[in-house]
Amino acid sequence: xxxQGRRRIDEIGDESRRRILDAAEGLFTERGFExxxxxxxxxxxxxxxxxxxxxxxxxxxxxxxxxxxxxxRVMTPEPRTASPTLTELAEEFxxxxxxxxxxxxxxxxxxxxxxxxxxxxQYQEYFARHRRGLERWLQARRPATADPETAPERERAFAxxxxxxxxxxxxxxxxxxxxxxxxxxxxxxxxxxEGNLRDVWDDPAQ
Numbered sequence: 001x002x003x004q005g006r007r008r009i010d011e012i013g014d015e016s017r018r019r020i021l022d023a024a025e026g027l028f029t030e031r032g033f034e035x036x037x038x039x040x041x042x043x044x045x046x047x048x049x050x051x052x053x054x055x056x057x058x059x060x061x062x063x064x065x066x067x068x069x070x071x072x073r074v075m076t077p078e079p080r081t082a083s084p085t086l087t088e089l090a091e092e093f094x095x096x097x098x099x100x101x102x103x104x105x106x107x108x109x110x111x112x113x114x115x116x117x118x119x120x121x122q123y124q125e126y127f128a129r130h131r132r133g134l135e136r137w138l139q140a141r142r143p144a145t146a147d148p149e150t151a152p153e154r155e156r157a158f159a160x161x162x163x164x165x166x167x168x169x170x171x172x173x174x175x176x177x178x179x180x181x182x183x184x185x186x187x188x189x190x191x192x193x194e195g196n197l198r199d200v201w202d203d204p205a206q
Contacts, residue, residue: 020051020056021066021069022045024041024045025066026044064122086190102174105167138158169182
């Protein structure tokens, strides 16, 4: 087979894989991992059921591929400004929530909680990257008067708390959208954390 024919086969394979991933991501988000079948994925993607294991081996392999692709999208966005405020970071997070893909994070959480394998590892890395990014953001703003020994630990705790607050609001909005004002809660949490930044570096014993 010539190189042009091989390229064409590769393109068909890549397109089939993309369609399967798109269909699986939508169904996993809508129905959850356990309630989604290969037959449903095949119907939505227009790719034969028998082709899915050829690309992904099994349902768990397909789920992992979906999670890896989704997390690559949300872990690598660039902020709109070079030096964003916490309010702007919260707005970036809110924009991602509104794009309709964010529910998959909690589908992944359900699977990760019952597993010690690759999905759990991907989920751990997802949150670790968010924490590291916020810690770097804090380090860039650390005042010269901060204690260099205690500051990193307090910055890490701040990152855990801020990210936990964002995802907690996100989860409530997904579960009870009619009774949760997502935008108001996001503005409030950003303002509260912004107003208490000094507490990250001030020695509480003083």
